[in-house]
Amino acid sequence: MPIRSPRGRVDAYRSLWQWPLRSPVRLAITGVVVVALAVGAGVAAGALRGTSDDGPMSRSTATGGSATPGPSGRSSTGAGGTALPTALPPVTPLVPSTLPLSQAPPAALRVAAGWSAAWVDHPDGITSEQWLAGLRPLTTDEYLGVLANVDPANVPAARVTGAPRPVNVAPRSVRVEVPTDALTLIVLVVDTEDGWRVAGYDRA
Numbered sequence: 001m002p003i004r005s006p007r008g009r010v011d012a013y014r015s016l017w018q019w020p021l022r023s024p025v026r027l028a029i030t031g032v033v034v035v036a037l038a039v040g041a042g043v044a045a046g047a048l049r050g051t052s053d054d055g056p057m058s059r060s061t062a063t064g065g066s067a068t069p070g071p072s073g074r075s076s077t078g079a080g081g082t083a084l085p086t087a088l089p090p091v092t093p094l095v096p097s098t099l100p101l102s103q104a105p106p107a108a109l110r111v112a113a114g115w116s117a118a119w120v121d122h123p124d125g126i127t128s129e130q131w132l133a134g135l136r137p138l139t140t141d142e143y144l145g146v147l148a149n150v151d152p153a154n155v156p157a158a159r160v161t162g163a164p165r166p167v168n169v170a171p172r173s174v175r176v177e178v179p180t181d182a183l184t185l186i187v188l189v190v191d192t193e194d195g196w197r198v199a200g201y202d203r204a
Helices: 006-022 024-063 106-120 128-138 141-147
Strands: 165-170 173-179 184-192 195-203
Touching: 106 128, 106 173, 106 184, 106 195, 128 141, 128 195, 141 195
Parallel strands: none
Antiparallel strands: 165 173, 173 184, 184 195
């Protein structure tokens, strides 16, 4: 029947939409084509929207006089010729504050001396618990947990041989040098809510 007749056109349309249903392969091909067309249409619509958005933005930049940072940190000119500062004010570097050694708190020196005396006090047969008991009143809770892993038998010194001497003084901490018969301790004493306490030590 000729395609120009209404019946012929109906048969032609029926054959077109029935074509994908005649096999799974044809159905898959049809689905891919439909998805590709939808993606292409979305990309084209997005490109058109981006082009239309660029226009007003470019015009406002050209005529609105919005501030733009200068390349050398100088002020840029805004609407009406008003200068807009873009350079940040200088920042003062943070330097740890130190005090003269003569301003070391006597209480901090006493704690360093008492802690060192307890540190070297480890007669034969002393347990870790007994050794820590002597250090506990003069030690921060955090550092006491570190000392719990120390075997007092491994402490090389047996007695303190001199007076404590400050080597670094800050508003809330003092490093104190304490000589012993085996080495010189550098004891860190810090100001806590419970008073001055030892928060660490090193060997000079």
